[in-house]
Amino acid sequence: MSSARSNAVRAFFLAGLATSIFAAGALAAPGHQLPFGEPAKARQATRTVAITMRDNEFDPETVTVKAGEIVRFVVVNKGELLHEFNIGTAAMHAEHQVEMAMMMDHGVLTPTSFVRDVSKIDHARTGGMKMEEMKHDHPNSVLVEPGKTAELVWKFTKSAKLEFACNVPGHYEAGMVGTIEFTK
Amino acid sequence: MAPTTRWNEARRYLGAAVAVLPALVLGGPARAAETGHLFAAMQVEQLEYRLKNGANVLAWDAHAWVGTDDHKAWLETEGEKPNGERLEQGEFRLLFGRRISDYFDGRVGIRYDVAPSPDRGFAVFSLHGLAPYWFEVDASAFVSHEGEVSARFSADYELLITQRMILQPSMEVDLAAQSVRERGLGSGLNDLELGLRLRYEFVRNFAPYVGIHWERKFGGTADLAREEGEDAEDLAFVVGVRLLL
Amino acid sequence: MTGQGFTCCRRRALQLAGAAAIAGTFSIHPGRRSFATAAGEYGLEITAGRITVDGVGSKAIMMGGSVPAPTLRWREGEEVVIHATNRLDVPTSIHWHGLLLEGVMDGAPGFNGFVAIRPGETWTYRFKLRQSGTYWYHSHSAMQEQQGMYGAIVIEPTGREPVKADRDYVVVLSDHTREDPRRVLANLKIDAGYYNYQKRTLIDFFRDAGREGFWNALTDRLHWAEMRMDPTDLADVTGYTFLVNGRGPKDNWTALFEPGQRVRLRFINASAMSFFDVRIPGLAMTVVSADGQNVQPVRVDEFRFGPGETYDVVVLPREDGAFTIFAEPIDRSGYARATLAPREGMEGPIPERRPRTILSMADMGMDHGETGHGSADRGAGHGMHGGAGMDHAAMGHGAPAADGGPRRPFGWADAATPPGTKALDYADLRAATRNPDDREPTHEIEVRLTGIMERYMWSVNGRPFGKEEPIRVRYGDRVRLKFVNTTMMAHPMHLHGMFVELENGQGDRKPRKHVVVVPPGRTVSAVLTANEPGEWPFHCHLLYHMEAGMMTRFVVEPKLA
DSSP states (O other), X not given: OOHHHHHHHHHHHHHHHHHHHHHHHHHHTTTTOBTTEEEOOGGGOSEEEEEEEETTEEESSEEEEETTOEEEEEXXXXXXXXXXXXXXXXXXXXXXXXXXXXXXXXXXXXXSOBOOOGXXXXXXXXXXXXXXXXXXXXXXXXEEOTTOEEEEEEEEOSOOOEEEEOOSTTTTTTTOEXXXXXXX | XXXXXXXXXXXXXXXXXXXHHIIIIIITTHHHHHTTOOEEEEEEEEEEEEEOXXXXXXXXXXXXXXXXXXXXXXXXXXXXXXXXXXXXXXXXXXXXXXXXXXXXXXXXXXXXXXXXXXXXXXXXXXXXXXXXXXXXXXXXXXXXXXXXXXXXXXXXXXXXXXXXXXXXXXXXXXXXXXXXXXXXXXXXXXXXXEEEEEEEOSBTTEEEEEEEEEEEEOHHHHHHHHHTTOOSEEEEEEEEEEEEO | OOSOSEEEEESSOOOOTTGGGOOSOXXXXXXXXXXXXXXXXXXXXXXXXXXXXXXXXXXXXXXXXXXXXXXXXXXTTOEEEEEEEEOSSSOBOXXXXXXXXXGGGSOOTTSTTOOOBOTTOEEEEEEEOOOOEEEEEEOOSTTGGGXXXXXXXEEEOSSOOSOOOSEEEEEEEEEEOXXXXXXXXXXXXXXXXXXXXXXOOHHHHHHHHHHHOHHHHHHHHHHHHHTTOOTTOSOSOOOOEEEETTBOTTTOEEEEOOTTOOEEEEEEXXXXXXXXXXXXXXXXEXXXXXXXXXXXXEEESEXXXXXXXXXXXXXXXXXXXXXXXXXXXXXXSOOEEEEEESSTTOOOOOOOOOOOOOOOGGGGTTTOOOOSHHHHHHHHHHHTTTTHHHHHHHHTOSSOOTTSOOOOOOSTTOOOOOTTOOBOXXXXXXXXXXXXXXOOOSEEEEEEEEEEGGGTEEEETTBXXXXXXXXXXXXXXXXXXXXXXXXXXXXXXXXXXXXXXXXSSOTTXXXXXXXXXXXXXXXXXXXXXXXXXXXXXXXXXXXXXXXXXXXXXXXXXXXXX
């Protein structure tokens, strides 16, 4: 295939990716707050919810919380693929899916892993983009490789229409999403 | 030859064909026939009026076949009838053939000429098919019931100007091993026909055309024609129709 | 609505997609004791009738009183009973495409002891559903499939359905002709190019001579002519109207959604002769299933599929607008079109039509010759799309035209997919679960796809059906099928009774398929565990190719006692 063409495409997408991640960072920067909540410390949590990930589903698929509650999510990936646990609105997931697709395109994500050590990424493939921008540093999300366990502690400050989702390309569409319901 | 003799002759050949055909066509590929894989086609390649100096001529060239992928029977006819005159050429062929390669059929059969006079019956051996570069070709050898040997080679090509406007050059050459004076044929190269027809396929099955037809007799054949007061060379403008039925 | 048609009785309510479209009776008869173990019992009448496509009426043969036939929604594990009654004056049959079942229930006359259903007779099919996913059913007799005898089957899994779709639609694509299929076949036998009105002309020659130089254009013509091959031979039959769920492009079949909903579209290529390039401009499609079998989700912008294949895709339309489902046959002789919209009556724009490709020398098999599994894998992987790359450079095609016009596609696989968008490739298909049988194949069976286009003769291993040499394997054998396409056309090869695992480089997650598309001139391989005894049809799913003889018997000899 024409490598010149795909490089041009890549550069275009990377420009977009840099912008969107910068924007997300700016939004999350002051205390990592989001309109519906913020990250918290594990010791503050009043409840632990265990979530199992498989290819490609969450178990359970519904989690009920109260506004103001701090929940510690313990997420175990029992599948063979990389998955994400991300709390957000459907619109936020939609945006994040675009970023994740780009990260996959540029080798930061593979179907089974997340390349945390940025020095291992082929710089040619990322088009000279700053590695800081590829770190997937979002307060409301964790990436969990197959067989691994991760935690996310979240304070649900107020009631909202929220989903927890895996935004690895294709997984959300294929049904890897659950709902967060608020009780009074 | 008296009309009765002529008919007897014709019946003899037709009878042979009728006896042989069912065995050839229906015997071998009977299984294919059961599964509905017996196909048939009828094509009037040329049905045309040749406009030229002297008498204009109605000419035709048509064939029908029935059979399977591997075995087919053909009925072919071609002829010319000048305006207001008797049939100048009238030829019928009944051939059986089988596929001998991807693109060629080998055929044997009979040919019966009702004109020119006197009638003739022939045995036919023919190689018919599609040559490289998309030339449709036929090479036939004939042995008449009088023992005369002759041959014919024809080829044509289709050049698509547009999807429906097609230019078709064609050629046909006749050769004979000996002269048959009463039929106006010399030995050696008898005649050469070249045609160029431009048709328009309104649908595949119906395509009117215009074109030119050039014909030249050679050697003894040319001499005999001149004796009859005919030209050895003819150029005609043609108008006709090609039909697929 | 004529009294003929579709009857049903089952314990729970039967869901029917587009129930309004079904002519004939639909009734529930609870508790027929003789079929007490069956969850569903159906009456399907096969009748001759008329349909209207884009306002034009034509003859059709129907199952259950409609075209397509009623969608059969079943559940894995249940047993179904179908009484098929032939109301035609010729024999008929119903084949359950992709279903694992006992041979005599497969519905292919002349195989496994199944005999065509004679006029006036009823044949009762009875089988237990051993799988889930999207499948279809169609006639296996006398080209009746072309005349309307096809419908969808949707089987829900017993376990968790991975795709939690808010909306679930069947999208049956087909090609409709008003000609009698026997006439179509006869025309092809008389002139294989009968329906091709996209041949290369003198005008094309001058255009190409202007672009590529006179000698290049001439040499190219001479190469093709020498071999008596036609590089425009992409589809044998034209004159088709392309249908979505029985509706023409003007009828505009519409599927509804609410913005933000997850919509599952079960695409079934129920056409007789058409490979389709399918896209929904403005929506990415996530492929979640191929031939009824779940695959790891793949996000694509378009996919190509051949007759007999199915793909399930998920789309997430977020805007409150209409989207066009657009399917172009590869010869671009028309299109099928439907609409995804929040409300009835909306229409999305008709996208720009894609240019038609032209076959390359690689499609003639000029670049194969390598054997062995490595290259077979590559054939599968690159066959459906990626193969185009190598052809471009070689022939100087494929680059943007010098006059700044759009890029001219080149080679069978080239769908003119725009840069930066993704077309599904066979290599992308990765089974959702590990292949159950990890044995290496003990032997390899070469399946040569053969034919003589000019005579419209098609065969497997050089032998037309009727003179076929059956392929024999023993029950339990693990074998490799190596498809070698020696022809200039792509053949969607369909094996009844069993799935094959496509060797597409996905290791122990080879996708399971019941139809494998083998592009022209290429080699594709698949492995198979012969675990369904019987004598199964194995054929090209291009209807007229099968009818012309491109079929053989795949015999799984029973286990010795």
